[in-house]
Amino acid sequence: MTAVQVPDGAQPDQVRRIRTEIPGPRSMELAQRRGVALPAGLVSSAQVYVQAAGGGVVVDADGNSFIDFGSGIAVTTVGNAAPRVVERVTRQVQAYTHTCFLATPYEPYIAVAEELNAVAPGDHAKRTALFNTGSEAVENAVKYARAFTGRPAVVTFDHAFHGRTLMTMSMTAKNRPYRQAFGPFVPEVYRAPLPYPYRWPSGAAAAADEAFAHLELLVDSQVGAESVACLIIEPIQGEGGFIVPPDGFLRRVSDFCRERGIVFVADEVQTGIGRTGAWFASEHEALVPDLVVTAKGLAGGMPLGAVTGRADIMDAAPPGGIGGTYSGNPAACAAALAVFETIRADGLLERARAIGAGMTTELTAMARDCASIGEVRGRGAMIAVELVHPGTKRPDAAAVAELGRYCQERGLLTLSAGTYGNVLRFLPPLTISDELLAEGLGILRDGFAARSS
């Protein structure tokens, strides 16, 4: 097996090009090796193996070039191997790769915290602590809330995803694949119904009021508000299927928490850092969370997570109580600084809004002609279609799997989501060209048309 050619730093050609069967021979060789070296439960949605990526494409080991509608699950928002990220990370690792911020601190960590404190919603005094992943950041948001309130309980929602560590797995809703076989889970985690307008039993119009009534019952009558440290919610649920709560619901929940001294945590790991056309999805609802969690797009592909929030809450953790060997690694911090620079310099918040508007228009038109599309939803460059059996609302996960394969064979990478596995979600890099975006939507249009014929 020849070594993978490392590109000379140039971005790959911004074209869709299929040269071989999918997967091609080199990907199949790698799959063979994987079968021997990796555990069976470690699965990938794509059958091809990457050799290069950038702009709006991913190039595989056989030279096939795919339009990227996944961004590595909402991570390479500013583009894969984004030039400013590469430049800053290269400079950083040539200077020093790691010293452990708990041992020998460094400026890039502080600079990232200053950036997040500045852009996070609210004009109150804020602090930021850095971690390595979204799960770790969510774990620590709970620690901060417990230290501040002296309370144990955590409230989460149906369809939520917060991570794969023991605490965050306990907060995550879906059993398979995230929780199955891994219990027992942590105590004092409670789940409230999420107003999922498309699937709310008594209809979308009643969803917010009825879900809120359930939340009141859970917190005030069952758990006891005085026991609840924090409530955590994704402003738009990611793995749950890009569920956008009814307008106003998040504000009601935030006010509800504030009235009871419950720390309101927005998990913006998937929605944050420009993905929805604002720095944070919370902004679309004029929401000011007590704590906001970010990761994924924060560092453009380098592992970094963060908790940003009210200084009085963040300062409540005892000295030395929060940390980690790699937390806020300098290379990841350098990448994050490049992400902030790129989003500002290249007007990517506006670009996300434009991408979202274009995708929504195109997908809504497809939905008119294809009865498999039950709903088109999302914000900014975070758009999804929920697929159902025509004429019903019965989830059609098989349709998502078939369409995913259809798209991959034609050079478009997509991702699935949803409690019922019946959501096809689109998370293109904000650096994707209009041409590639249109070409990718064209493949989807043909795929839906084939289902309607």
Ligand SMILES: Cc1ncc(COP(=O)(O)O)c(CNCCCC(=O)O)c1O
């Ligand atoms: C809202 C929200 N909170 C937290 C997390 C967890 O972030 P980590 O960086 O994957 O730990 C996510 C990660 N979502 C992608 C998971 C991929 C997979 O593990 O199958 C998220 O979306």
